[in-house]
Amino acid sequence: MKGKLRKNIPTLIILIIAGEMIYTLPYFRNYYYDVFLNAFQLTNTQMGTLGSAYGVCCLISYIFGGYVADRWKTKHLLSISLFATGILGFTLLLYPPYPVLLLIYAAWGITSIMTFWVALIKAVRSLASENEQGKAFGFFEGGRGAAKIIESALVLGLFAFLAKQLSDKLALTSVIIFYSVMCILLGFMIMLLYKEPGNNNSDEIKETSNKKFDWAILLRILKMPTTWLAAILILTSYAMINSFYYITPYATAAFGASTIIAAALGYFSQYCRPIGSFGSGIIGDRIGISNMVIIGYCVLAIGLAALIVLPGKPSFILLLLVFIAIIYISMYALQATHFAILVEGDYPVEITGTVAMPLMIIGYSGEIFMPIVAGACLDHWSGTDGYKVLFSILLGLTIVGLITAIIWQRVTKEKRKAIVLQKREMIAS
Known part of the structure; x- marks a missing residue:
C-alpha cells in the first residue's frame, strides 16, 4: 500500500x-x-x-x-x-x-x-x-x-x-x-x-x-444513473449476505451433514470473509473496482449454480464444501466493493452521506424481504426443493447484478479512464 x-x-x-x-x-x-x-x-x-x-x-x-x-x-x-x-x-x-x-x-x-x-x-x-x-x-x-x-x-x-x-x-x-x-x-x-x-x-x-447536507445535491444525485445502478449492485449482492445461513440447514437436509459440521459451516463463512475482502480490495485497485465486481458476480453465479445441481449425497460433502467456500469468498468480495465503487461514479467523499441515503434504503431492503422470500420458499416446497428454489432466486439476482455491473462500466467509462491516468501519473512520480 x-x-x-x-x-x-x-x-x-x-x-x-x-x-x-x-x-x-x-x-x-x-x-x-x-x-x-x-x-x-x-x-x-x-x-x-x-x-x-x-x-x-x-x-x-x-x-x-x-x-x-x-x-x-x-x-x-x-x-x-x-x-x-x-x-x-x-x-x-x-x-x-x-x-x-x-x-x-x-x-x-x-x-x-x-x-x-x-x-x-x-x-x-x-x-x-x-x-x-x-x-x-x-x-x-x-x-x-x-x-x-x-x-x-x-x-x-x-x-x-x-x-x-x-x-x-x-x-x-x-x-x-x-x-x-x-x-x-x-x-x-x-x-x-x-x-x-x-x-x-x-x-x-x-x-x-x-x-453540509443539501437537498438540492440529493436531487441531483437521484438523477444520476450511477446512483440507481449502485443501489442495484448492493441489493443483488446483499441479498446473498442476508440468505447465506440457509446453506447450513440445506447441508443437513440434503447431504446428511451432522450438527457439528453444519455449525462449522456457519463459522466457516467468517474465515472466508478476510480472504474475499482482502483479495477484492487488492485486485480491485489493480484491475478496476467494477472489473472486480464483474468477476465477483461470475464466481458467485458459478458457486450457486453448482450448489443447485450438486446431487444431495453424503459422498459429495467435500465437493459441497468447495462450492460453499466459493460462494462465501465471492459474497464478501462483493460486499467490500459496495462503497469502494462510488469512486467510479464520481461522488466526492464530502457528500458520501447524501449518496448513501438512496443506496442504503434500496440496497439494504433485502433485510426486510429476503427472510420472507426464504420462508415462503421453504413452506411452499417440501424437503430440499424449497432450498433449491431459494438458491435459484439468488442466482437470478446475481445475474441481474452482473448485467448491472456491465452497464455501470459503460456509464462510467470516462471516469474510469481518469482514475487509470491518475494511477499512472502517481507511479511515474
Missing part, C-alpha cells in the same frame, strides 16, 4: 475494530442466548422482540443516516456513537426489566446506524485516494472479519473460564463490561487519531468539506 492510505493505516485499524465492536452489544445475546434469557428473566418472544426493536430503529436510521453524516463532523459522530453505545451497555449491568431493555435496544439502533454507519463509510473513504478505494474497503471489510474471529475467541474463552470458576451470570456480566469498555475506549481513540478531510492543505478539499 502506497500513498495516502499507507499513512492512514493506524487510523484505518481503529476504524476496523470500531466497526466490528460497536455491533457486539446489540448482537451478543444471540451467542449467549440461554444465559441471557435466564439472567434477564425473559421469554423467547420477548427475546425476539428485542431484535425487532433494534431492527425497526435500524431501518429508520438507514433513512436519516446520510443526512446526519453530511450535517455534522465525522469524528464527533463516530466518537459520540461509540460513547453512547458503551454507556447503554453499562446499563445492562443493572439487569433492568423488559421495557427498559426494549428502550436500550431501540437506542442502539440509532447509535450504531444513524449516527455511526454512514459516518464510518465516509471516514474510510477519506483515508484513501481515488485509486486506493478498493484496498481501503477491502481491508476494512476483511479486517472486520478478522476482528470478529479474534474477538469471538477471546470473549468466548473469558466467558467459559468465568462461568466455570464463578457463575453464568457473572460471566455474562464480564462480557457486557468488556464490550462496553471497548466501545468507550475506541471512541476516545477515534477522537484523538481521526482527522477530518478539511484538515488537508488542498484548497479543493477545504472548499467541499465546508458543504
Whole structure:
C-alpha cells in the first residue's frame, strides 16, 4: 500500500475494530442466548422482540443516516456513537426489566446506524485516494472479519473460564463490561487519531468539506444513473449476505451433514470473509473496482449454480464444501466493493452521506424481504426443493447484478479512464 492510505493505516485499524465492536452489544445475546434469557428473566418472544426493536430503529436510521453524516463532523459522530453505545451497555449491568431493555435496544439502533454507519463509510473513504478505494474497503471489510474471529475467541474463552470458576451470570456480566469498555475506549481513540478531510492543505478539499447536507445535491444525485445502478449492485449482492445461513440447514437436509459440521459451516463463512475482502480490495485497485465486481458476480453465479445441481449425497460433502467456500469468498468480495465503487461514479467523499441515503434504503431492503422470500420458499416446497428454489432466486439476482455491473462500466467509462491516468501519473512520480 502506497500513498495516502499507507499513512492512514493506524487510523484505518481503529476504524476496523470500531466497526466490528460497536455491533457486539446489540448482537451478543444471540451467542449467549440461554444465559441471557435466564439472567434477564425473559421469554423467547420477548427475546425476539428485542431484535425487532433494534431492527425497526435500524431501518429508520438507514433513512436519516446520510443526512446526519453530511450535517455534522465525522469524528464527533463516530466518537459520540461509540460513547453512547458503551454507556447503554453499562446499563445492562443493572439487569433492568423488559421495557427498559426494549428502550436500550431501540437506542442502539440509532447509535450504531444513524449516527455511526454512514459516518464510518465516509471516514474510510477519506483515508484513501481515488485509486486506493478498493484496498481501503477491502481491508476494512476483511479486517472486520478478522476482528470478529479474534474477538469471538477471546470473549468466548473469558466467558467459559468465568462461568466455570464463578457463575453464568457473572460471566455474562464480564462480557457486557468488556464490550462496553471497548466501545468507550475506541471512541476516545477515534477522537484523538481521526482527522477530518478539511484538515488537508488542498484548497479543493477545504472548499467541499465546508458543504453540509443539501437537498438540492440529493436531487441531483437521484438523477444520476450511477446512483440507481449502485443501489442495484448492493441489493443483488446483499441479498446473498442476508440468505447465506440457509446453506447450513440445506447441508443437513440434503447431504446428511451432522450438527457439528453444519455449525462449522456457519463459522466457516467468517474465515472466508478476510480472504474475499482482502483479495477484492487488492485486485480491485489493480484491475478496476467494477472489473472486480464483474468477476465477483461470475464466481458467485458459478458457486450457486453448482450448489443447485450438486446431487444431495453424503459422498459429495467435500465437493459441497468447495462450492460453499466459493460462494462465501465471492459474497464478501462483493460486499467490500459496495462503497469502494462510488469512486467510479464520481461522488466526492464530502457528500458520501447524501449518496448513501438512496443506496442504503434500496440496497439494504433485502433485510426486510429476503427472510420472507426464504420462508415462503421453504413452506411452499417440501424437503430440499424449497432450498433449491431459494438458491435459484439468488442466482437470478446475481445475474441481474452482473448485467448491472456491465452497464455501470459503460456509464462510467470516462471516469474510469481518469482514475487509470491518475494511477499512472502517481507511479511515474
